[in-house]
Amino acid sequence: MRTAVSANPLQLDVRSHRKCLIICFFLTMGTFQYGLDYALVGGFLSMPGFLKVYGYYSPTLKKWNIDPTVQQLISSLMTIGTFVSSLLVGPLSSKFGRRHGLWFAAGLNAISTAIMLSTTSVAALYVARLILGVSVGWFFTFSQLYVQEAAPAHLRGVVFGFYQVMLSVGSIVGASVDFGTHNILSRRSYQIPLSIFFVAPTIQTIMIIFFPESPRWLMVQGEEEKAEKALRRLRNDNIDEHEFQAELNEIRGSTRDQLEQNKKWLFLEMWRGTNLRRTLLCLSVVCFHAANGSSWVNIYTTYFLTIAGVDNAFAMSVMITCIGLLGCLFSLAFTRYVDRRVVIIIGCSACALCQLFMAVVWTVHPGSKVAGKCVVAFISLFTFFYVAYSPTAWLVGGEIPNNQLRPFTYGIATALNFVGNWLGTFTAPYFINPAKLGWSAKYGYIWFGTNSLLVLFTIFFLPETRDRTLEEMHEMFENKVPTHKFKSYVCTGVEDYAAQGVAKADVMVERTPFQLEKEEMEHVEVRENETKGQPK
Structure with a gap:
């Protein structure tokens, strides 16, 4: 039943939008690469076959290890690449659209993967990691921009669940393949997992040929007839003409208003008038992912569990990534019915408690088997809650900017998030590596504090956007609606x-x-x- 405040003219079910959901599913396949990379590289750092090429044998530890600087660069250069590519999303997307951005990403992915498969030079590996980061950043951002603008308002949460499913499946595949090859003592131990980088981009590249460009992007370009055709291709063939024309006219009328308000220099318009509030909110909520500690938990899980003395660290890593997928599937069940703010508050609160309990246990019983088991349990719970709420934070960040400024605002927000992730991955070895501070799970104290701040920010500043069309969001921000009145405001x-x-x-x-x-x-x-x- 349609809520009284929503101006969404479409049928509020799932069946009437199967075609669009299928298209969005394939458009989100690129995020598979992001999860795959996190899982694969985290496993490589504990593989003898990889460490023989890029690491050293430690007589003290009596096993293969890797220099913290090399560890930092391998992990963080990819993140730096995503930062650079995200900054370029605004100008590239404005000129070439969403589909071409994904094709660019596929080309760079092929180049970087070929280098990593063939080289034994750490310098060449660094270059490949940087190029891969650019590719992953474009896969990540262009796909999200597309589904934000293509999906019906009441199903945007479901669509972003697809993105998280892809990311989680990528993590599971990466961790599983690492588990299957980690005992191989030759270069094949990491070359076999790396070859998987070719799969998802190839499928996506082919499928995009048959899909339309984002109708809202076309409308911003002044291509109103093409926008109408693209929107019709996204909706089911039997859509009621009244519903279709109502949605089309919402997009057309609101986009014309937005184009009249914004001047030529869009990067400056982001920081002016009512756009300033939207920009700051977008930057903040997207950076939640960097501020809750997910970067060090995700990429260093296998290495961290190995250092903590947990048995079968690779198998445990696979189990943890599977729990993450369960969290994602769980979120798909409630995302249509629970407010965005509630999801984020519960998710950040749970992540904070998991980080705190993990740190406390390790403080009381450092290095014990009981502490190791507790660490596995709390990392699993953290992963479940993080993956369950993570799509909602990305979703809200993309809903807030207007149609013309979205690629600029969202691109910068994504870039800042990747900077935060880079800081997390770059500094984590100093805290958890035995050759440095050796804090191990006590690192969670820091992330407990940051997660607590995220909860407070959501309560006081983040508006409710569930089931609102992008055009409704524009009207509410233009009318300077207070945060706690978004849910009941009539557009x-x-x-x-x-x-x-x-x-x-x-x-x-x-x-x-x-x-x-x-x-x-x-x-x-x-x-x-x-x-x-x-x-x-």
Whole structure:
């Protein structure tokens, strides 16, 4: 049943939007690479076959180890690449669109993977990791921009669940393949897992050929007819014309308003007027992922468990990534029915407690088997809750900016998040590596504090956006609606646009096919004359 405050004119079910959901599923496949990389590289750092090439044998530890600096660079250069690529999303997306960005990402992925498979030079490995980071950043950001703008308002949460499913499946595949090859003492131990980097981008590249460009991006470019065709291709063929015209007119009318308000220098417009609030909120909520400690838990899980003396660290890593997938599937069940703010508050609170309990146990019983088991339990719970709420934070970050500024704002927000992740992965070895501070699980004290701050920020500053169209969000920010009134606010302007679309549909339905064909021919003739500078 439609809520009283929503201006979403579409049927609020799942079945009526199967076509769009399938398209969004394939568009999110690129995020498989992000999860795959985190799991694979974390495993490589504990593989004798990898450490023989890029590490050293430690007589003190009586096993293969890796220099902390090399460890930092291998892990963090990919993140630096994602930072650079995310900054470029705004200008590239404005010129080339979402689909071409994903094709660029696939090309760079192939180049970087080929280098990593063939080289034994640590310098070449560094270069490949940087290029891979650029690729992953574009996969990550362009796909999210597309699904934000393509999915119906009430299903955006479900679509972002697809993104997290892909990421979690990538992590499971990476951890599982590492587990299967980690005892191989040759280079094949890491070459076999690396070859998986070719799979998802190849499938996605082929499928994108058959999918339309984002209708909202086309509308921003002034290509209104192409935007209409793209939107129609995203909706089921049997969609009611009244619903379709109402949604189309919402997008058209609101986008025209946005284009009139923003000047030429879009990067500056992000920080002016009502856009400033939207920009700051977007940057903040997207950076939640870097501030809750997920970076060190994700990428160093296997290494951390090995150092902590946990038996079967590789098997435990696979189990933890599987628990993450369960968290993602769990989130799909409630994301349509639970407010965004509630999901984020519960998720950040649970992550804070997991980090705290893990640190306390290790403080009381450092290095014991009981402490090791508790660490595995709390890392598993942390992963479950983080993966369950993580898509919601990305989702809200993409919903807040307007159609024209979204790639710029979201790109910068993603870049800052990757900087935060880089700081987490770069500094973690100093805390957990026995050759440095050797804090092990006590590192969780720091992340307990940051997660607590995220909960407070959500309570006081983050507005509720569930089931709102992107055009509704624009109207509420333009009208300076207070944070705690977003949920009940009625968007009269967007409703007027939808009503005009319905009226247009009524006229279209009453016309005969001959009249429609004649009007279409006249419309085309007028556009051709205008192009020639001879208005009719």
